[in-house]
Amino acid sequence: MAEAAEKVKLIAAEHAAEADATRRLAPEVVEALRDAGFARHFVAAGRGGAQGTFAELTEAVFTVGQGCSAAAWCASLSAYSSRFAGLLPEEGHDEIWASGPDTFVVTGQPPMGKGTVVDGGHRLSGRWTYVSGVDFADWALLCGMIGDEGRFFAVPREDFTVLETWDSVGMKATSSHAVVVDDVFVPSHLSLNRADLLTGTSWSPVPSHNVPFQAVGGLTFVAPAVGAAMGALDACVSVLSGKKQSVTSAVDLVRASGQVESAKLLVEQNARVLDDREFTPAAMARNERNVAYVAEVLVDAVGGLVRAAGTGGLAEGGALQRFWRDVVSCSSHVALRYETASVRTYPASVVN
Numbered sequence: 001m002a003e004a005a006e007k008v009k010l011i012a013a014e015h016a017a018e019a020d021a022t023r024r025l026a027p028e029v030v031e032a033l034r035d036a037g038f039a040r041h042f043v044a045a046g047r048g049g050a051q052g053t054f055a056e057l058t059e060a061v062f063t064v065g066q067g068c069s070a071a072a073w074c075a076s077l078s079a080y081s082s083r084f085a086g087l088l089p090e091e092g093h094d095e096i097w098a099s100g101p102d103t104f105v106v107t108g109q110p111p112m113g114k115g116t117v118v119d120g121g122h123r124l125s126g127r128w129t130y131v132s133g134v135d136f137a138d139w140a141l142l143c144g145m146i147g148d149e150g151r152f153f154a155v156p157r158e159d160f161t162v163l164e165t166w167d168s169v170g171m172k173a174t175s176s177h178a179v180v181v182d183d184v185f186v187p188s189h190l191s192l193n194r195a196d197l198l199t200g201t202s203w204s205p206v207p208s209h210n211v212p213f214q215a216v217g218g219l220t221f222v223a224p225a226v227g228a229a230m231g232a233l234d235a236c237v238s239v240l241s242g243k244k245q246s247v248t249s250a251v252d253l254v255r256a257s258g259q260v261e262s263a264k265l266l267v268e269q270n271a272r273v274l275d276d277r278e279f280t281p282a283a284m285a286r287n288e289r290n291v292a293y294v295a296e297v298l299v300d301a302v303g304g305l306v307r308a309a310g311t312g313g314l315a316e317g318g319a320l321q322r323f324w325r326d327v328v329s330c331s332s333h334v335a336l337r338y339e340t341a342s343v344r345t346y347p348a349s350v351v352n
Helices: 002-022 027-036 054-067 069-085 090-096 194-199 219-240 247-275 281-314 319-331
Strands: 105-118 121-131 139-146 149-156 161-163 177-187 191-193
Touching: 002 027, 002 054, 002 069, 002 319, 027 069, 054 069, 054 219, 054 247, 069 090, 069 105, 069 139, 069 219, 069 319, 090 149, 105 149, 105 177, 121 139, 121 149, 139 177, 149 177, 149 194, 191 194, 219 247, 219 281, 219 319, 247 281, 281 319
Parallel strands: 105 139
Antiparallel strands: 105 121, 121 177, 139 149, 149 191, 161 177
């Protein structure tokens, strides 16, 4: 996957400024993401998927993020959304991946909809916000409540409406718009219990489909941020190239490079926990802590890079200011906050 990710990085970097201006990924970038295999990464080999590892995906997202943060975000979420779809009944797999393993699935995780039980399935209505990548989605996996039970429902593109509500100053091209479903029938084989996703309980023999949600934590969202910070580091070096650096600029640059590298190592640690299936309370709590800490460190790092570059780094068409905005935007995600990580009490082995 590494070679394919490098190709996406180059294509995405070429279109990154355009994507930032138009607030959407260029068709060439979307097709490059599909061709690289992000959507199929966690799909079962029997369905033509890669049945890949978390570590492989994480490194690939880092790479794409160096070229375009929004492309990396969509790459990551397309893979993880397909992983969620892997928990559907086998008949649901037959339908979602009927045309092959490269179907783009997007997810609305908060239970913002309501469903009612009917013969053969459910009827679903609701509005979900911040559904990233929805501009080019083939299916949406949306969470709704049926009484006190949360369920996810897979809805094909023709059965939902997209409202263009995403107007963030960063990560502009992620198409994180709102999705509306109005009284749509969803058959039973296109639905799964939210509790199964949280506990990582599935009939599927694919290891990556059977992973507790807490263990994954914010890996989905923090890997693009790391890639973006790596891109910011490259952009800062480019701005400073050939210029006489002040001592302050040199210190800021060196400090930021250490912060970005340490952040990368912590995120790689999280991926290893998942691939090694180390689902102990301590390891899962550490994963959640790591992503919150990394998000904080990366914001500090890119701020230092902007200081190091000076006025030249803030040119409106320049890459550094774009990466800076994107990292700050990424860090605002609820999955990357200490408040989220601290909901559970950390074992002594984590905090000591």
